[in-house]
Amino acid sequence: MTAPALEAVTNLRRLALAAGHAAALRAAAQLGVADALGEEPASAAELAHAVNAEPGTLDRLLRALSSQGVFAAQGGGYAHTAVSRLLRTDTPRSLRDMVLWATEPWTWTVWPRLADAVRTGKGGFAEVHGKDFFTYLYEDAPESAEVFNRAMTQASRLSSAAIAAALDLRGELTVVDVAGGHGDLIATVLERDPSLRGALFDLPGVLTEVDPRLRDDGALGDRCRLVAGDCRESVPVEADVFILKNVLEWDDANTVAALRNVAASARPGGRVVVVENLVDGSPETGFTTAMDLLLLLNVDGRKHLRQSLLRLVQEAGLTVTDVRPVGPYLHMIDSRVPERPGDTG
Numbered sequence: 001m002t003a004p005a006l007e008a009v010t011n012l013r014r015l016a017l018a019a020g021h022a023a024a025l026r027a028a029a030q031l032g033v034a035d036a037l038g039e040e041p042a043s044a045a046e047l048a049h050a051v052n053a054e055p056g057t058l059d060r061l062l063r064a065l066s067s068q069g070v071f072a073a074q075g076g077g078y079a080h081t082a083v084s085r086l087l088r089t090d091t092p093r094s095l096r097d098m099v100l101w102a103t104e105p106w107t108w109t110v111w112p113r114l115a116d117a118v119r120t121g122k123g124g125f126a127e128v129h130g131k132d133f134f135t136y137l138y139e140d141a142p143e144s145a146e147v148f149n150r151a152m153t154q155a156s157r158l159s160s161a162a163i164a165a166a167l168d169l170r171g172e173l174t175v176v177d178v179a180g181g182h183g184d185l186i187a188t189v190l191e192r193d194p195s196l197r198g199a200l201f202d203l204p205g206v207l208t209e210v211d212p213r214l215r216d217d218g219a220l221g222d223r224c225r226l227v228a229g230d231c232r233e234s235v236p237v238e239a240d241v242f243i244l245k246n247v248l249e250w251d252d253a254n255t256v257a258a259l260r261n262v263a264a265s266a267r268p269g270g271r272v273v274v275v276e277n278l279v280d281g282s283p284e285t286g287f288t289t290a291m292d293l294l295l296l297l298n299v300d301g302r303k304h305l306r307q308s309l310l311r312l313v314q315e316a317g318l319t320v321t322d323v324r325p326v327g328p329y330l331h332m333i334d335s336r337v338p339e340r341p342g343d344t345g
């Protein structure tokens, strides 16, 4: 076999078993291996003792992960790499919950339906579970819902400071983060500008456990309201600026409905800022394209191309004023509610 032919075989075989590496990541996160490993390399037996596992099988797990750069085989044992450190719980950039979220039990039940979804254009989650994804999450899989919300906060911590810096809210008085999860972004925005007041809007189940800074007794509690609701029905909050970050990932009808509801609550000339990872504008194409497919399966949704997202923002009657990268992997779409909404159709 020629070298290119061998490489093709190797690549395809690795991809075909990529679920095994995702499962290995999940197992390591569940076992707490990254927390058990310190600055010095440790043997599989030492780590197995620390995480209450069988040494031989833990060695196999760590060998599989090391083959992908998660931990490094060293001197008969294993050492941390930059990637494995992200699985620790005590690092500010921890992505442990993100790993758990991406590999939750429900994900393994939806992936086999991908061919059908591609054929029909529908993920079909509601047909299988009898309810839409977020209802299922909060009613039937509350532990998964907690993992989800923590994962969103972990992802937000990577970008909130960059977004807050890029927003330029001079002259604005009030800002609401629509579907803002536990509120890392709105807290970061309010911390940056002490004159601003804010609101965090999300589903009722999410707001039961918000960022400690936003609680009544938190440092920002008196400047931020918590408003529960469904943004596909209405967004009953008055504000100068509406932010929607990683929210417009449903099917197009629900995405336009949410944007229209925001536009209806905003004053004419009000600002609506959409922040998303774009499939065609992100350095993480492996992540965004796979997430695009997962969103198809769970919410009949998608990660957008730049043009498809701009089209929906405009369809909702908003006037796009700027599109620019924010942070290493997101884009910020700035738009305004027309001064005379009736004119735009």
Ligand SMILES: C[S@@+](CC[C@H](N)C(=O)[O-])C[C@H]1O[C@@H](n2cnc3c(N)ncnc32)[C@H](O)[C@@H]1O
Binding pocket: 134, 152, 153, 155, 156, 178, 179, 180, 181, 182, 201, 202, 203, 206, 229, 230, 231, 232, 244, 245, 246, 247
């Ligand atoms: C991908 S998360 C993004 C959270 C947050 N904006 C962030 O970037 O970390 C999507 C958010 O939308 C919320 N959400 C989903 N459906 C919603 C709805 N119908 N109304 C309001 N919020 C909703 C979820 O609870 C979740 O917090």
